[in-house]
Amino acid sequence: MQGRIHSIESCGTVDGPGLRCVVFFQGCSLRCRYCHNPDTWVINGGQKVAASAIIKKITRFQPYFNHHGGVTLSGGEPLLQPEFAAQILRECKKQGIHTAVDTSGWVDLPALEKTLPYTDLLLLDIKALDHKMYRWLTGKEADKFLTALGVIKEHQTPLWLRYVVLPGINDTPEYISKLKQLISSLGSMVQKVELLPYHPLGVHKWQKLGLNYTLGQLKPPADSAIDLLYQKLQQNRTVISA
Numbered sequence: 657m658q659g660r661i662h663s664i665e666s667c668g669t670v671d672g673p674g675l676r677c678v679v680f681f682q683g684c685s686l687r688c689r690y691c692h693n694p695d696t697w698v699i700n701g702g703q704k705v706a707a708s709a710i711i712k713k714i715t716r717f718q719p720y721f722n723h724h725g726g727v728t729l730s731g732g733e734p735l736l737q738p739e740f741a742a743q744i745l746r747e748c749k750k751q752g753i754h755t756a757v758d759t760s761g762w763v764d765l766p767a768l769e770k771t772l773p774y775t776d777l778l779l780l781d782i783k784a785l786d787h788k789m790y791r792w793l794t795g796k797e798a799d800k801f802l803t804a805l806g807v808i809k810e811h812q813t814p815l816w817l818r819y820v821v822l823p824g825i826n827d828t829p830e831y832i833s834k835l836k837q838l839i840s841s842l843g844s845m846v847q848k849v850e851l852l853p854y855h856p857l858g859v860h861k862w863q864k865l866g867l868n869y870t871l872g873q874l875k876p877p878a879d880s881a882i883d884l885l886y887q888k889l890q891q892n893r894t895v896i897s898a
């Protein structure tokens with residue numbers, strides 16, 4: 657089984673618990689305005705590799721994972737190549753490696769059904785909980801994400817929820833209240849909530865690709881503003897990675 661990846665990071669510390677081997681998949685259906693990795697969007701870019709080669713690489717790092725670490729499939733959107741992702745996850749689980757998948761949740765249901773049984777933790781990006789905002793932010797309709805959320809609930813997969821805070825755009829009381837409602841509806845599945853302050857980190861990649869970056873005027877939120885949002889959500893602040 658072969659698939660397309662963008663890159664592999666052997667010592668990630670922010671995409672899941674402990675020390676992690678992070679496999680960045682190539683391809684994404686969304687076009688988030690703040691995307692840090694537009695170079696992962698095109699599905700036929702990156703490099704073609706065998707799942708077995710990736711598994712071999714991951715197992716080489718196994719001694720460093722200890723109890724907490726493991727593998728994280730990220731992207732791009734890893735669930736855009738579900739068979740390839742499932743094979744890596746299944747084999748890692750067989751070898752006792754903790755598995756995490758970093759996904760937008762804007763994915764087909766069969767992709768979830770194939771991968772969730774082998775996923776210990778989902779890092780789920782909440783792009784928006786409002787249809788209009790979802791469309792504006794990602795270029796796609798929210799329905800697919802909302803349907804997928806139902807399946808994720810059925811599986812009761814442990815979650816780290818991630819929400820990129822765009823000051824003045826998605827941090828209003830209305831949006832934060834919707835986020836709070838979602839968190840409480842997911843109950844004990846939610847292990848952590850991460851508010852990621854907007855940062856124009858990938859803007860040079862947009863320019864290099866000749867793409868129009870539309871958030872150029874937006875400033876990252878103040879640290880105190882993020883603290884306040886955590887208070888409103890009644891969640892503990894966690895290590896922020898973006």
Ligand code: SF4
Pocket residue numbers: 684685686687688690691692693694696731732733760
């Ligand atoms: S889902 Fe992730 S990779 Fe895809 S466009 Fe959005 S931020 Fe970029």
